[in-house]
Amino acid sequence: MSELFDMPSDLQNTYFGLVALHLREALLPVLAGLLLALPVAQLCVRVRWLYPPVLWVTTVLYAIPSLAFFVVLIDYTGLSELTVMIPLAVYSLVVLVPAIVDGVRSVPQETLAAATAMGFGPVRRYLQVQLPIAAPAIIAGLRVACVSSVSLVSVGMLIGNAGALGNLLNSGMIYHQPRLIWLSVVGTAVLAILVDAVLIGLRVLLTPWMPRGGTRENTRPLAVKEAAR
Amino acid sequence: MFHAGRAPRLLRAGNEEERLRPLLVTPVEGKDLGGVLVRQWSDGVMALLCARAPERTRAVARSKATAIGVDPEVLWDDALDHVRAEPVELRTAAAGAPGPAITHVTGDGGFGTGHLLRLRELVAGPAPHGVLVGILTSPGLFVFHTVVRRLWAQAMVETFQKLGPDRSRLCPQRPGARGPKAGETCQPRRVFGVLIRIDSVTKRYPDGTVAVDRLSLEIPDRSITVLVGPSGCGKTTTLRMINRMVEPSEGTILIDGVDSRQQPVNTLRRSMGYVIQNAGLFQHRTILDNIATVPRMLGWGKEKSRARARELMERVGLDGALAKRYPYQLSGGQQQRVGVARALAADPPVLLMDEPFSAVDPVVRKGLQDELLRIQEELGKTIVFVTHDIDEAVKLGTMVAVMRTGGHLAQYAPPAELLSHPADAFVEDFLGADRGIRRLSFFSSAGLELLTEPIVAVDATAERIAAAGSGEAPYLLVTDPDGKPLGWGEPGDLTAGEIEAGRLLPYGRPFAAGTDSLRAALDCAVLSPTGWAVAVDAEGRVAGVVSQQVIGEAIRGAHAERSADGKVEQVAP
Numbered sequence: 153m154s155e156l157f158d159m160p161s162d163l164q165n166t167y168f169g170l171v172a173l174h175l176r177e178a179l180l181p182v183l184a185g186l187l188l189a190l191p192v193a194q195l196c197v198r199v200r201w202l203y204p205p206v207l208w209v210t211t212v213l214y215a216i217p218s219l220a221f222f223v224v225l226i227d228y229t230g231l232s233e234l235t236v237m238i239p240l241a242v243y244s245l246v247v248l249v250p251a252i253v254d255g256v257r258s259v260p261q262e263t264l265a266a267a268t269a270m271g272f273g274p275v276r277r278y279l280q281v282q283l284p285i286a287a288p289a290i291i292a293g294l295r296v297a298c299v300s301s302v303s304l305v306s307v308g309m310l311i312g313n314a315g316a317l318g319n320l321l322n323s324g325m326i327y328h329q330p331r332l333i334w335l336s337v338v339g340t341a342v343l344a345i346l347v348d349a350v351l352i353g354l355r356v357l358l359t360p361w362m363p364r365g366g367t368r369e370n371t372r373p374l375a376v377k378e379a380a381r
Numbered sequence: 382m383f384h385a386g387r388a389p390r391l392l393r394a395g396n397e398e399e400r401l402r403p404l405l406v407t408p409v410e411g412k413d414l415g416g417v418l419v420r421q422w423s424d425g426v427m428a429l430l431c432a433r434a435p436e437r438t439r440a441v442a443r444s445k446a447t448a449i450g451v452d453p454e455v456l457w458d459d460a461l462d463h464v465r466a467e468p469v470e471l472r473t474a475a476a477g478a479p480g481p482a483i484t485h486v487t488g489d490g491g492f493g494t495g496h497l498l499r500l501r502e503l504v505a506g507p508a509p510h511g512v513l514v515g516i517l518t519s520p521g522l523f524v525f526h527t528v529v530r531r532l533w534a535q536a537m538v539e540t541f542q543k544l545g546p547d548r549s550r551l552c553p554q555r556p557g558a559r560g561p562k563a564g565e566t567c568q569p570r571r572v573f574g575v576l577i578r579i580d581s582v583t584k585r586y587p588d589g590t591v592a593v594d595r596l597s598l599e600i601p602d603r604s605i606t607v608l609v610g611p612s613g614c615g616k617t618t619t620l621r622m623i624n625r626m627v628e629p630s631e632g633t634i635l636i637d638g639v640d641s642r643q644q645p646v647n648t649l650r651r652s653m654g655y656v657i658q659n660a661g662l663f664q665h666r667t668i669l670d671n672i673a674t675v676p677r678m679l680g681w682g683k684e685k686s687r688a689r690a691r692e693l694m695e696r697v698g699l700d701g702a703l704a705k706r707y708p709y710q711l712s713g714g715q716q717q718r719v720g721v722a723r724a725l726a727a728d729p730p731v732l733l734m735d736e737p738f739s740a741v742d743p744v745v746r747k748g749l750q751d752e753l754l755r756i757q758e759e760l761g762k763t764i765v766f767v768t769h770d771i772d773e774a775v776k777l778g779t780m781v782a783v784m785r786t787g788g789h790l791a792q793y794a795p796p797a798e799l800l801s802h803p804a805d806a807f808v809e810d811f812l813g814a815d816r817g818i819r820r821l822s823f824f825s826s827a828g829l830e831l832l833t834e835p836i837v838a839v840d841a842t843a844e845r846i847a848a849a850g851s852g853e854a855p856y857l858l859v860t861d862p863d864g865k866p867l868g869w870g871e872p873g874d875l876t877a878g879e880i881e882a883g884r885l886l887p888y889g890r891p892f893a894a895g896t897d898s899l900r901a902a903l904d905c906a907v908l909s910p911t912g913w914a915v916a917v918d919a920e921g922r923v924a925g926v927v928s929q930q931v932i933g934e935a936i937r938g939a940h941a942e943r944s945a946d947g948k949v950e951q952v953a954p
């Protein structure tokens with residue numbers, strides 16, 4: 153059994169070490185992207201004309217190949233994980249910014265009017281009303297960003313040992329070992345599915361107030377919430 | 382204003398009030414003081430004000446008291462319940478302050494009886510000032526309120542009895558104490574009478590649209606004022622200028638005599654409930670948390686806010702089982718109720734409602750309207766209500782402001798006057814074709830002469846039927862042995878002992894004698910196949926019958942009388 157997970161020594165890591173590395177390299181950029189996207193999106197919501205140019209910039213950044221990023225970044229961050237993670241964070245913006253903007257904009261006008269009328273200041277209104285109601289849209293964006301990030305990490309193999317499961321794929325091809333290729337591909341896929349599932353779970357947990365199953369009278373969201381405890 | 386011999390105004394008589402009456406109206410120092418017990422109160426906000434600015438609160442309470450016709454030297458103030466202040470402080474504050482020594486306004490009757498003890502201490506204690514003439518308590522918002530009030534009244538009675546006729550201990554003359562001098566007549570000062578005053582306000586939107594044009598409106602305290610008019614005439618804009626969601630371009634809005642721009646905007650908004658179409662509930666919060674929003678923001682604490690929210694659910698007719706649900710699990714009508722409860726949560730003195738019931742079906746809407754009238758009756762809020770439905774306006778409004786496109790005021794009048802004397806063709810047109818019929822809602826059926834002679838019981842004797850049939854009525858109304866109506870029959874067809882209820886003509890929908898309006902009476906007569914309307918008493922027993930012709934005469938009489946003295950008296954429509 154242990155033979156199945158034996159790794160070539162040049163990777164300097166165990167299989168599960170690689171998986172953990174992969175996960176870290178995939179998720180930290182999305183987190184950073186989210187932290188960056190929140191204020192940017194809020195700015196776009198408040199200053200309406202800013203949204204199209206911001207969207208354009210994120211799209212153009214997304215179109216830059218990661219290799220180009222690496223070339224520029226290597227001078228500053230070397231052959232490190234950071235060099236891989238920075239472009240990934242930038243790429244996540246292309247999904248996250250519109251997701252947050254659309255989510256926040258989807259808050260019904262009368263809900264906002266009610267909040268204002270009740271004496272919510274702008275900050276409180278954003279944190280307590282707009283953001284929670286935008287949560288499903290934001291999480292939907294996060295799902296796409298995370299899954300694509302998980303698959304994109306592999307390009308890190310271009311700059312040495314920073315590609316995690318991507319390096320494993322590379323090794324498999326060099327050493328003609330299908331076992332390593334399978335481990336890499338299946339590992340990446342399982343990781344993506346798991347991350348996605350966790351995010352779905354998170355959404356269910358965070359939004360017990362979402363209509364589910366269409367019927368108004370059902371109390372399932374409550375049951376789900378109870379079960380989740 | 383305490384005219385000699387003036388009867389105390391008991392806005393709501395209950396046992397304890399009755400018992401207190403003689404005690405409170407005892408002449409003091411040769412002056413006949415009016416005793417007042419007022420239940421209709423709303424002071425949640427006042428209580429909070431008190432925590433921060435006791436002086437101002439006292440002034441507010443006093444001006445309220447003045448507005449309702451008391452000029453008290455002492456008002457007991459229990460608003461301190463919220464801050465658990467000691468009565469000593471209250472006394473100290475009172476000693477230095479001119480005007481009423483102590484205001485006692487309880488907004489918090491249910492939260493323990495601590496204030497009861499404090500009250501005793503104040504009454505029997507060494508140095509309260511002035512003369513007690515008024516007790517202002519909050520509306521029965523709290524579950525234990527009635528109980529506390531009773532206890533409280535008991536304590537008052539005991540204390541007064543203990544003091545006997547000698548009130549010197551209770552009311553030492555304070556230098557500069559207020560109060561009417563002998564022989565002085567006091568006019569009620571309407572300090573609180575006009576709560577919201579819109580003073581030549583104009584709103585010009587940035588794109589140049591003039592939504593409201595030099596509008597002036599005095600919105601009376603503790604009543605429902607309805608803004609009505611065609612779409613786009615600036616109703617919503619006017620409403621939103623009151624809580625400054627829209628800032629006026631010109632003019633001022635005075636709330637309780639103070640420019641609305643003088644206090645922080647969010648403080649202002651939290652002192653006004655706001656209800657809109659589709660409720661605008663927070664979809665991500667449970668019903669309970671939706672209602673508790675403003676109390677939480679005001680720092681009431683979680684438990685107290687939720688307790689308050691539960692109480693309000695009950696008040697607006699929502700099942701407590703809905704508390705943990707989310708808005709999407711409620712029907713439109715239920716959501717609207719939650720919207721009303723949420724607006725009432727912090728007990729704001731003002732309620733702004735923008736077409737709150739327009740998105741629900743007519744049956745639910747009627748229920749909500751009735752509920753609103755009931756709540757208003759109990760709480761005495763100042764409600765500004767926007768609608769484009771003239772029927773709703775006439776039903777709910779104490780005053781109705783008809784607006785026309787361009788943000789002009791077309792007419793501002795009580796509904797009865799609006800229907801009888803529309804200011805111009807626009808208003809007349811807006812009121813619709815059946816304005817005459819609608820106006821009958823404001824005429825009482827109490828003056829109708831009801832005939833009892835053409836009424837026979839189902840087990841009547843032949844002589845009785847013959848006697849009844851000899852009158853002017855072409856039909857006889859048959860009742861069951863209890864006196865409930867069964868139907869009409871022709872005297873010739875009715876045989877003693879063989880009257881079959883199934884073969885009688887239907888009697889239509891009866892009206893409640895005296896309480897229903899002439900409109901209801903006329904409606905009954907029109908619907909009845911015999912042209913006669915059936916009047917019933919509260920138990921549903923026949924009080925008498927009346928013909929269309931007699932109703933018509935009554936209508937003409939009422940019109941003549943109304944135009945003669947121009948008086949407007951409202952009857953539930």
Ligand SMILES: Nc1ncnc2c1ncn2[C@@H]1O[C@H](COP(=O)(O)OP(=O)(O)OP(=O)(O)O)[C@@H](O)[C@H]1O
Nearest residue numbers: 586588590592611612613614615616617618619769
């Ligand atoms: N933010 C805005 N900017 C520009 N014009 C506005 C704005 N809000 C309202 N208006 C205009 O002001 C006028 C009055 O609008 P308002 O919403 O007060 O009407 P309303 O009486 O409430 O109508 P409805 O019965 O349809 O709700 C309308 O002509 C409207 O187009």
Ligand SMILES: [Mg+2]
Nearest residue numbers: 616617618735
């Ligand atoms: Mg409107």
